[in-house]
Amino acid sequence: METPETPRVKVLEAVSYALRAYRAMFEGNLYKALYYCDESLRLQSDFLIPLFLKGLILTSLGKVDEAIEVFNTLVRLGDKNPITYLFLGQLYGIKGSCSDALKNYKKALNIEDNFPSAQFLKLLCLESLGKYEELLEEYDKVLRVAPNLKILYVKKADILRKLGKYYEALECINKALEKDPNDINALYLKGVLLKRMNKFEEAYQVFKKLIDELNVKWLDALRHLASICLTIGEFKEAIKYAEEGLKIAGEDPTFLYYIGKAYERLKEYERAKEYLNRCIEKKPSYVKALLSLAKIHEEEGNYEKAADLYVKSQLYMDKHVKRDLD
Template sequence: MQSIAIFLIFLFSCSQSPNYYYKRGNSFFINGDYYKALDMYSKAILIKPDFSQALVSRALTYEKIGDKEKAKDDYIKAISADPKYLPAYNNIASILIESGLYSDALYYINRALEIDPKYYYAFYNRGLLNYYAKNYKQSIDDLTSAINLNPKDIAYYYRAMAYYKNREFTNAISDLEKIKDLSSDIVYYQLAKIKLENLDPSAINDINKAIGIKQEPSYYFLKSRIYVKLNNFNMAEESINQAIKLSGASKSSYLYYAGDIYLHSGNQEMARKYYDMAIKVNPGSKDLYYNCLKKMKKTRRNGRK
C-alpha cells in the first residue's frame, strides 16, 4: 500500500511542468523560504535535468543557506546543460573570488567573455578579482570596460578604490563624486580618506556627511586625523574621544593617537593616561608604548609641559 502511495505522488509530481515548479521555487525564494524553494527547483530539475535556469536558481538558493559546494556543483551542471548560459559562469566566478581562488575564477570569467565580449558582469567580476589580487591597473581597465557597457554605481566605487590604491587620487575622487548622490556613508568616508591623502581640506565636509548618515568609530577617527592636518587640535581631541567612546575604548590605535594629540597640545598628563590605556588594551604593543614614553621625555627636555 505504501509503495502505491509513493508511486501516485511521483505521478502527480511528473504531471506538472518543470516551469510550474520553477516559478513556485522563484516565489518561495523571493519570500525568503529557501528550503521550500530548493524543493521546488529540485522537482523542476528532476523532470528536466538540463534546465539551466532552475540549476542556477537552486545554486543561488544553496548560497543563501551557506552551502557553497552544492552551489558550485549546480553552476557546473548548468554550464554543462547550456554552455552559453552566462549567469552560471558569472555566479561560479563570484563564489571562487570570495574564496580567494582567483585563477579558477578567471577561467570562468574569460570563458564568459569568449561567449559574449560585451558581458558587463564578466568585466565587473574580473575588475573585482584584479582589485583583490592587487593588480590595480588591470582592475581599472576592466572596471572601465564595465562602466562603458553599463555605468553602474558599484563599478564606479571599486574603480575609485583601485585608483586610490594606485595613488591616482584625482581619478578616485572623481569616481566617488559621481556616486555620492547615493547618500552612502561609505562613499563619503572613502572620499574623505582620499582627500586627506591628497591634502584637500574639503575632506572635513565629506566625513561630516558620512557621520550624519551613520555614527561609526572609524569615521570619527578619520575626522580627528583630518583636524590634525588642519591644525585644529581642540576639534581633533573631541573627535578622537568620540571614536574611543563609540569603540568602547577597545582599539589601541585610537588610544595611542589620542595620546599623541594631547602630547602635541602639551598635556602630558592626558597623553600618559591614553598611552597607559593603550598598553592595557594591547599588551603586545610594548615597543610602540615605550617609544611614546620616549617622546614624552623628549618633549619635557625641550621645555614643554
C-alpha cells in the same frame, strides 16, 4: 489472471495521474498534486514526468532533502534534462553546499551550454568558493560572447582586485566606464583601486565625481574620500565629507576620527579633542584616535595625560597582537 492489456492500462493510468498532478500543481493545490504524483509513481516507478513534478512540488513546499532525493532519482534513471541539474544545484545551495551546487550547474551546462541561469549561478558559486582563477576564465568566456555586459567587467575587476592584480583590474574597470562613464559601481571600484595603488589625486577626483556630481552618498565612498582628503592635505574637505557621513551613520567612530584628525592637522586642538574624545567614547579601543589625542596633549604640555593615553593605546595594540597570535 492478467491479460496482455494490463501493463498498457497501468501506463495509461500513470499518465492520467501525472496530468492530474500537473493541473493541481498549477492550481496551487500542492498536496493534492503530490498525491497524484505518488499514485502515478506507484503504477510506474521510473516515470520521469511525475518524478520531476514531485521534485518541483517538494521544492515549493520547502522540503529540500526530499526534493534532492527525488531529483537524484531522476538522474539515476538517466534523465538528461539540464533543468533537473539546475534545481539540484539550487537545492544544494539552499543547504549551504556550494561545492555540490557547482557540480550540478556544471552538469547542466555540459548538457546545454547556452543556459544563462545555470551560467549565472555557476559564477556565484565560483565566487563564493573563492575559485577566482576559474571564475576569471568564465567571465572571459561570457565576455567573448557578450562584450557589452559592463557589469561583468566590474565583477571581473573586483576579482582581480581581490587577487592583488590592481593594474589589470584598473584596465578592466576602464572598459566598463568606456561603455558608461557614470556607472556608479565602476566609479566606486576605480576609486578604491586608485587609492590602493597610492594614486591619491586620481582617486580623489573619482570619488568627488561619485559623491558631488552623481550624488552617491554611500558610507564607504564617504569614508574613502575623507581618508584621501587627509592624505593629500585637503583637511577642510575631509571634515566636510566626514560630517556628511555622520549625518547618515550617526556617531560613527571612523568619521569622528577623521574629523578629529583633520582639526589636529589644522592645529585647531580644542575641536580636535572634542571629536577624538567622541570617537573614543564610541570605541575605546580606537588606537589611532588614542595616539592622536595623546600627541595633542603632548603638544599642549599635558605630559601626564599624554602618557596615560600612550599606555592605553599600547595596551590595546598588545591585545590585538595577542588575539592575532591566538
